[in-house]
């Protein structure tokens with residue numbers, strides 16, 4: 022291994038990078054570390070890597086610096102139908118069984134591509150499902166794709182790829198799912214693009230699972246070719262979060278080179294020919310495999326949400342009324358919304374919605390209940406009703422930052438980038454009124470500063486008007 026930087030500097034840098042980003046650079050990867058620092062140097066306004074490295078070692082930590090650094094040090098390499106064996110297992114063994122089970126009940130499926138890079142993995146899943154489910158329109162499919170690199174996310178949302186992204190793809194892929202453009206690149210069909218929601222999330226740092234970023238109750242999480250770059254300690258922490266983000270019986274899929282029983286200890290390793298997948302035990306809650314995805318028979322009607330009152334200061338009135346209630350009555354008031362959250366976290370969405378309706382009936386002026394209803398409706402894929410609930414929440418409390426943020430996410434997921442931009446800009450403006458370390462209401466512990474950073478990254482990742490017109 023040849024490096025230009027002195028070993029003493031590389032040694033300090035690798036220690037520094039592990040602490041700041043969780044990424045692991047042992048001596049055999051110092052050449053990669055050096056390359057990453059050289060690539061990051063211009064972003065930090067340095068023309069040479071040695072000065073940049075010394076500056077980094079002496080500068081106080083900020084999240085922005087850490088993410089720029091991690092963005093250059095983590096490898097953005099991906100392609101369609103990568104590691105086909107795991108995908109075959111997912112499609113032919115796991116999804117087939119799951120779809121059969123769900124067909125009779127709630128037709129719903131949630132998959133997360135964590136560390137999605139430029140989107141090839143998430144679109145591969147969408148295409149897999151398109152081929153597997155003949156009545157796709159009857160299903161509520163969520164494919165969440167997250168990354169912490171806004172440039173990757175922007176490219177992912179555009180859905181335009183060169184030949185290199187198809188290097189291991191089956192022959193039919195371009196023909197059936199892409200349109201060739203005049204510049205020789207390939208554009209994914211709108212129908213498939215709309216199946217995937219791209220979003221910013223740093224899974225080494227951010228909070229998940231959480232209703233606020235729609236990361237709960239997943240059936241499968243693909244986090245492939247990402248964790249191998251993290252320290253063992255960081256990997257364990259992330260795996261623990263993924264475990265909680267899955268429904269009972271849900272699956273974590275990592276790359277074959279990342280499989281390690283020690284790192285994924287809460288999971289049960291399940292050996293398939295050519296790959297080991299990790300399963301959250303079906304009785305982590307109460308259900309055996311066949312019942313691991315318990316959903317109600319009946320379709321629950323949209324909650325009959327109350328018409329918002331005409332008083333503009335509704336949220337203030339609500340706060341004043343709540344303060345005057347004795348503790349026992351307050352607990353009674355809060356019980357339905359706690360139940361709703363609990364059910365939603367376990368993927369029992371119809372039940373969650375019923376509890377949310379009760380919460381709204383008991384406490385009509387509370388914007389948090391409308392917001393909670395919206396997050397559940399969003400998980401059910403009922404985007405239009407979710408938007409109405411968020412509008413009600415904002416009517417009750419125009420300064421409700423999380424509602425602006427959620428509305429932006431919903432518009433973004435539907436490809437309405439201009440509306441998304443407006444909502445994110447509103448959220449940013451409101452966030453300036455909050456102290457950086459204030460934990461925001463309904464945000465599951467998220468601080469104002471971190472949400473500002475997330476919203477800023479989301480704004481950066483939105484396709485520009487010309488790009489968005491496609």
Ligand SMILES: C[S@@+](CC[C@H](N)C(=O)[O-])C[C@H]1O[C@@H](n2cnc3c(N)ncnc32)[C@H](O)[C@@H]1O
Nearest residue numbers: 095096098099136138168169223224225245246
């Ligand atoms: C090698 S790509 C893997 C892409 C895809 N999963 C695959 O297997 O083809 C690794 C991705 O993980 C992302 N990544 C690395 N660390 C991350 C973090 N802490 N939070 C979110 N994404 C991260 C990188 O930005 C990059 O896009």
